[in-house]
Amino acid sequence: MCKDPHNHPRIVDLQDYLSGCTCEQEHPAPEVTLYRGADACQVLARDCRAIYQDQPVLLLFDPDTYAVAGAELQQCLIAENVNLTTYQFDSHPVATDTLIATVSALIHASVLIISVGSGTVNDLGKYSSSEAKIDFWSVPTAPSMNGYTSGIAAIKVKGVKRTLPATPPQRLYVLPEVIQQAPLKLRQAGFCDVLAKVVSDIDWQCESLLFSGGYCGLPATMMAGVEKSYSEHPEEIGRGDESAVMGLFNGLLLSGVAMSLAGSSAPASGGEHLVSHFWDMREAITGREPELHGLQVGAGIILSTACYQRLRQLDSAALQPQADRIFAATAAQIPVIWGPYAAEVDKQFQNKRELLKQFDHLLPQKWEELQSLFQQVPSPEYFAALFARTGAPFNLDAFRLTEEEFTLAALNGRAIRERITVLDLAANAGVLEAATEDALQLLR
Known part of the structure; x- marks a missing residue:
């Protein structure tokens, strides 16, 4: 493996995967390095002192992540005389533009942000450091999501969940025991999130076939090499088996790198992620307590695969020209669903109107080629059983x-993003409502 100046290996050597590239575009070599060990906090602190000397460093955590790793790291940094400022978010923080402003105000002359945590804490540090053009390091605390190494951050801007560009961390410092002993729900969430790429990769291929031609097989090639290390071991992940949980964690790290190489979240985020973002955005309206992103994605996978199952059963003769009518009907629901956030959502949906109008002629024209992609997606029953085998409840009540x-969310989630996904295909093919009922049968 490649080494950085401080002898930590990079997560991947791109040369190992370039044979999987099918787009003939240049892929930037991922520079994220990884140190893994029980002494990760001590090593991080020594590296921090050696590299940044007396320059200011900002450490971010929440109460839970402080307890499992933040306190130890803080003590190590102080012992190394690092010029340290700390900030603790409230329990279960939400990544919003308001919190980004809070972090930005803390940066001052800082040259490095270190996040101790998983999804939200990681995204807040990553996006804030990217905007400030300073370095970012991450100390993961759970195998719960693939955003540690990705080039994006999920931030609510004016109430609308946005996937925004953000520079990945230069370094990851991992405490294996913390990852292994993460709560079962966090492990299940990560399992759902990493398996989303099975569905989102087909979403990406469908969009590429219909419109952009931008698909590349490199991310799928990367993931194929590690998929068995987590997909075949749901029970072991549920029990906290070290090999299985670390296999899951490695898969999540690679999934994030794959997104960085693709220059978008498309390899690991399709229609199944849109419904999760929909529920997150609706929390201020419904008062619903937030749920883990990966678990919501798991429910979205059941919906997306139900859509693909319905699509592959459909003959092209059943396709009707109805793009304008469906767009108008969906757009009319935006003010009803979103209230004060309607204008921002409508802006996103209007941005893909011209693409959606082409469905009337593109779907019949490309139907045979699309069918070959539809056939590659496993059934919703397969995923529902796989997720349940982790040992945690997998149904609507649990979430x-x-x-x-x-x-x-199933019928309107496609309006919150410009991206074309299976939800758009199912809506314009007239099977989205039936697929939604199919999914509900498995989630009740």
Whole structure:
């Protein structure tokens, strides 16, 4: 493996995967390095002192992540005489533009942000450091999501969940025991999130076939090499088996790198992620307590695969020209669903109107080629059983979702992003409502 100046290996050597590239575009070599060991906090602190000397450093955590790793890291940094400022978010923080402003105000002359945590804490540090053009290091605390190494951050801007560009961390310092002993729900969430790429990769291929031609097989090639280390071991992940949990964690890290190489979240985020973002955005309206992103993505996978199952059963003769009518009907629901956030959502949906109008002629024209992609997606029953085998409940009640809220997201989640996904295909092919009911049968 490649080495950095301080002898930590890079997560991947790009040369190992370039044979999987099918787009003939240049892929930037990922520079993220990884140190893994029980002494990760001590090593991080020594590296920090050696590299940044007396320059200011900002450390971010929340109460939970402080307890499992932040306190130890803080002590190590102080012992190394690092010029340290710390900030603790409230429990279960949400990544919003308001919190980004809070972090930005703390940066001052800082040259480095270190995040101790998983999804939200990681994204807040990553995006803030990227905007300030300073370095970012991460101390993961759970195998719960693939954003540690990605080039994006999920931030609510004016109430709308946005996937924004953000520079990945230069370094990851991992405490294996912390990852292995993360709560079961966090492990299940990561399992759902990493398996989303099975569906989102087909979403990306469908969009590429219909419109952009931008698909590249490199991310899928990267993931194929590690997929068995987590997909075949749901029970072991549920029990906290070290090999299985670390296999899951490695898969999540590679998934994030794959997104960075692709220059977008498309390899690991399709229609199944849109419904998760929909529920996150609706929390201020519904008062629903936030749920883990990966678990919501798991419910979205059941919906997306149900859509693909319906699509592959459909003959091209059943396709009707209805793009304008469907767009108008969906757009008319935006003010009803989103209230004060309607203008921002409508802006996103209007941005893909011209693409959606082409469905009337593109779907029949490309139907045979699309069918070959539809056939590659496993059934929703396969995923529902796989997720349940981790040992944690996998249903709407467990995720505090009503059938009404699930249906609302299924039928309208495609409006919150410009990206074309299976939800758009299913809506314009007239099978989205039936697929939603199929998914509900498995999630009740």
